[in-house]
Amino acid sequence: MRLSTKGQYAVRAMLVLAMRQAEAPIALRRISEIEDISAQYLEQIFVDLRKAKLVEGVRGANGGYKLARPAEEITAGDILRAVEGPIAPVECVRHQDPEACQRENICIVRGLWKRLRDSMSAVLDTTSLADLANTTEEV
């Protein structure tokens, strides 16, 4: 029940962009140095982020990446879904699939997984990059 480092890296990298939003694009290499993440691994992560239209790449010298939308409009949930797929603790609550439920206790437990999924989504989808960037020192 843990988050992959890929997801953690993605959020941290996006936060770097969010905290320097108005400025010129930031080179991937630079993010890699700031957050101490392998540059080549970060590239893969940014492929996902770009496909999800969360960032835009700027090519050429002095290029880099920037947020595709204002930091207020990108949530942690957006980022995690982009790099990790659906936020669902078990497969059967990913979409509505009324079938695929023969055994007696599976459906009973499914209600629990749904509540779990919803509580996770509630946190992740209400926390934007702007919220994180404005965090000063909450305990």
Place this chain on the structure above:
Amino acid sequence: MRLSTKGQYAVRAMLVLAMRQAEAPIALRRISEIEDISAQYLEQIFVDLRKAKLVEGVRGANGGYKLARPAEEITAGDILRAVEGPIAPVECVRHQDPEACQRENICIVRGLWKRLRDSMSAVLDTTSLADLANTTEEV
């Protein structure tokens, strides 16, 4: 960000015990048939459940397993922690470790992981086996 089948199996197996609580111990083999889970894999799971004092094994012929406590006093969180370890999306929020936090954005994001962990715990620790067993058909 998904739950292992081990955790899912554990909850379903415990629910079998909860729904037949007052009766004689139930053989592992029987649970395996009811829930269609490999008996030998279930054995491993019950090792963890027994160590966590959630079930008691009754040896010998006509033996089996029974809940160590009333179904009202065993939560889904208890079960998942027993077989999967701490409920924490990332390592650094498992316990209080004030150090191990050099990079700039790690601490900022940590607040998010804590809120995520707490919302997950809130659901899992407030749902007992008795609650699940009484579920009739919630959508």
Place this chain on the structure above:
DNA sequence: CCAATACCTGAGTAATCTGCTCGGGATTAT
């Protein structure tokens, strides 16, 4: 122009985790 910068892509890979299987030993009701 052109070489540096940087994005983009696909394949490979070591280590770890998951989801089991196999074989045997200990305990107890009948």
Place this chain on the structure above:
DNA sequence: ATAATCCCGAGCAGATTACTCAGGTATTGG
């Protein structure tokens, strides 16, 4: 005794994770 049952440790194939490697392709400062 013996069959049923829990108990225990090791092994193992396949998937996943967290990367690396080797090359592209696009853009632009000088």
